[in-house]
Amino acid sequence: MDAVPEGVLLEILSAVPAVDVIRGCRPVCALWRDIIDSPALWKTKCQRDGFISKRCSRNPPNWRMFYFLHLRKNLLKNPMAAENFRHWHKDQDGGDQWKVEKLPGDHGWPFPDDKVKKYFVTSFGTCLKSQTIDLKKEGYSAEFMDVVRPNIIVKDWYAARHDCGCQYQLLVRLLSQDKTVMEEFQPEPVKIEEWSNAEWAQIEHTFSNYAPGVCYIYFQHGDFQQPSVVAWRGWYGIRVTNSSVTMDPGDLSVRVCGVEASY
Numbered sequence: 001m002d003a004v005p006e007g008v009l010l011e012i013l014s015a016v017p018a019v020d021v022i023r024g025c026r027p028v029c030a031l032w033r034d035i036i037d038s039p040a041l042w043k044t045k046c047q048r049d050g051f052i053s054k055r056c057s058r059n060p061p062n063w064r065m066f067y068f069l070h071l072r073k074n075l076l077k078n079p080m081a082a083e084n085f086r087h088w089h090k091d092q093d094g095g096d097q098w099k100v101e102k103l104p105g106d107h108g109w110p111f112p113d114d115k116v117k118k119y120f121v122t123s124f125g126t127c128l129k130s131q132t133i134d135l136k137k138e139g140y141s142a143e144f145m146d147v148v149r150p151n152i153i154v155k156d157w158y159a160a161r162h163d164c165g166c167q168y169q170l171l172v173r174l175l176s177q178d179k180t181v182m183e184e185f186q187p188e189p190v191k192i193e194e195w196s197n198a199e200w201a202q203i204e205h206t207f208s209n210y211a212p213g214v215c216y217i218y219f220q221h222g223d224f225q226q227p228s229v230v231a232w233r234g235w236y237g238i239r240v241t242n243s244s245v246t247m248d249p250g251d252l253s254v255r256v257c258g259v260e261a262s263y
Contacts (some may be wrong), residue, residue, distance in 0.1 A: 010035050018067065023141070067152065068139055071153040075133045075245040076219060081118035087131060091220060094125020098222075099235045109199050113242065119159075120183045121164070122223040122237030132175075132221035133245060140247065142177075146212035151248040154205045156184065157219055157241055164236040165194040167223050172245075174207060177214040183210050189224065191236070206248075217245055218226040 004012075013025060013035060026036045035041055042063035051067065060066040077087035081100045092097055099121050104110045111119075120129070135145060156167040168188040174182045187203045192198075223238040 002244055006031070006035065006158060010038075010041055010044065011242040014041055014048055017046050018045065019131070022201035042067050062144065065139075065144055065148075068187050069247060072246050072248070073138075075135075075138055075217065075247075076131055076243050079243045080116050080241050081120050085120075085129070087197055088120075089131065091128040092126045092132050093220070094127055095123030095237075096125075096233055096235065097123055098127050098129060099123070101235065101239075103241075105161070105239065107164075109159065109162075109197075109200065111157070111200055111241065114201045116242050119239045119241035121239045122234045123235050124233065124237065126224050128169075128220055128224070130218065133217040133218065133219070135215055142213075145214050149210065149212070150205040151212075152210075152217065153201060153246050154207070154219070154244070155246075155249050156204075156243045157202050157242075158190070158221075159200040159239045160192040160196060161239075162195065165192055165196075166237045167191050168202060168238045168240070169222065169224055171207065171218075171220045172207075173218040174214045175218055176213045177215045179216065182214060183207060216256065218233070219243070219245060 009032075013021060013032070017024060021036055021041075026033050039059075043059075046063065046067050049067075055143050057198065078085075084100055085098065100118055102118055103116065105119065105121070136142065151219045152174070154172050156170055160168075167189050169186075171182040171184065171186045185207070187205075188205065190201075190203075190205055221240055
């Protein structure tokens, strides 16, 4: 590989998926690290993936961040229960505990998106699960978050069994380096009555114009239930799936090469 010209090596590395470039290729040697850290590689990847035209003459302040923002990656891991409960922390696991079921489930409706195959479902006791997103580990530096402050978009889908009533709740917090709560979104719990239509519904919230210093995002959802004398054993509570937390530059969009681009 030492005989390969740097320009050729840059073209080869630009064809490698971004996550593999960072995790697998960058640690190989100093030369690879320098190429991968260069604006030229990420500009080439933007061109290769169609984010900009090759005639683009206007440069964003950070090509790598420009690239990752365009990917609009979901910062929540395993949002559709494909890996059972991997990456999720069960804060409360009441009744017969959390469970994963296949769509549409008993007395359930199909999900609006065919790619979603499974969902998480709560039992008759309080069931809450969460993830804490480390923004630095996800590639969003403190400087970027403080200067650009992209919109943070939260989305979640929930539904109930047609023959059972239940309650859905969501809590999302923006946290500082020492995990101090800087801002939070906690809407009123959604109460679903027995024999409702049980169709899937989406809740969405955007954090914008928040204070500098956001380092983590805490996401928690589930079903809080008051103790009851009568409890149906099994999984009759709220169903959740396809949750997401994404970054969006919002009003920092600019015109680049005649198309809308954001950074």
